[in-house]
Amino acid sequence: MSESELIAALRLQRVPNIGDITAKKLISHCGSPSAVFGDKRQHLLKIEGIGPLTLKGLYDTVHIEEAEAEIAFIKKHGIEVHYFMDDAYPQYLKHCIDAPILLFAKGTIDLRGKKIISVVGTRNITSYGQAFCEALIEQLAPLDPIIVSGFAYGVDIAVQRAAMEKGLQTIGCLAHGLNQIYPKAHAKYVSAVERNGGFVTEFWSDSNPDRENFLKRNRIIAGMAEATVVIESAEKGGSLVTADIANSYNRDVFAVPGRSSDKFSVGCNNLIKQQKAHMLTSAADLVYMLGWKLEEKPTKQAQKQLFVELDDTEQAIYSFLQSNGKQLLDTVALECQLPIFKASSTLLNMEMKGVVRPLPGKLFEAI
Structure with missing residues (x-):
């Protein structure tokens, strides 16, 4: 996003009667934040839901000064700014009608391909x-x-x-x-x-x-x-x-x-x-x-790795499931003498290793 467009988007945020939903409506109609300020007031008033009160203060130059001051702060502190139409903007948030048109971020956030x-x-x-x-x-x-x-x-x-x-x-x-x-x-x-x-x-x-x-x-x-x-x-x-x-x-x-x-x-x-x-x-x-699926490994590979990668708790659970077939999480915990949270955590790790699979109804089975 260019600095001129960022200034325009910041200006929109400062207009008292323009929230995120209205800002997006104006941007969609005009094509860009800067185009909103380049359009004539009488044209903007023809947009459904946009009235004189909404546009009050739209062209106030004090918002330009405020936007420029905020950009100076952003640059000084290395802050990232994500515009709602950019690829870097959080994808789930994009689908929310009232999500902000700008999101400020700091750190090492990497959302790519993440749950x-x-x-x-x-x-x-x-x-x-x-x-x-x-x-x-x-x-x-x-x-x-x-x-x-x-x-x-x-x-x-x-x-x-x-x-x-x-x-x-x-x-x-x-x-x-x-x-x-x-x-x-x-x-x-x-x-x-x-x-x-x-x-x-x-x-x-x-x-x-x-x-x-x-x-x-x-x-x-x-x-x-x-x-x-x-x-x-x-x-x-x-x-x-x-x-x-x-x-x-x-x-x-x-x-x-x-x-x-x-x-x-x-x-x-x-x-x-x-x-x-x-x-x-x-x-x-x-x-x-x-529906977060873990990648399953072939049965032979899982059994080959069994004695190499499973600790004592995992081995006990695997042996129990292998002998008794599909079992509920509560049953696994009870029979293997484990707290529920420990049994659940262990089963999830075993699923990652490809030696068990979860089934509907909180059932698990050995692969």
Whole structure:
């Protein structure tokens, strides 16, 4: 995108009554951001849904000065700018009608050919939620997905730290400009995140982490990913807003169930009861529902590698499945004396090695 077009796109963002949907309508009609400002007001007023109030301030020159100042900031700090029609713009987000026309990014983000999921939840994460975050990432690690979250307290930072520990890319969606970090306590993670993914935001450098910005930010979290996972949530909370947005985008939503007496499981349980989310008990549920296929190896090759590559736990599971045929995940865990999350993680690793395959209904069989 040329600098002149970027200035025009930035100007559009600053016009008070023009949001992302209207901006896209104007750009589509005129052909480019700069063409919007080159067209006559009376022509623009003929566009369906565009009225005098919408165009108020469109030609205000103060927006040019603001755009130029923001470009200076972008250049100084090495920020990438992705225009909604560019190839580098997140592909899933492109399909969201209200996605921002510009997305600012910093770090080493590489979305090419990657599976992407968003993980959100309460800021008051419990030990149950923490353990689930770690187990989920461990189980998904062989698939090398990108983990998107909000870099906030609780579930967000827990899942992003777990992703980095497993060498996965993680993206923090911010509710403010790239000139600051909120919460400040998470500044210590910034360098690590930028080395293992990065940050994205639609907000300019003069934007603060105001409450309404977090609500806007949630649509980026939901829109960037193929699916959204809610790990823990009270009866009300921002993660439930993100889940609703994901549903409005026709994306899969998953929720981790909890005890009915647990305050921070109420939101997830309600999502499941209201059929707004699939129940998520392990990564295998997500892998199956999203159709994330692992490359299968020929049977002979798998058996040839059996004694070379399987550890004691994997060998025990393989022997059990070989002797007993198709079995449920719960049965495998029970008979092999393993916690559910450990059995699920091990089966996923074994699937990667080509010695087991998942079947509908949470069944597994030896190859």
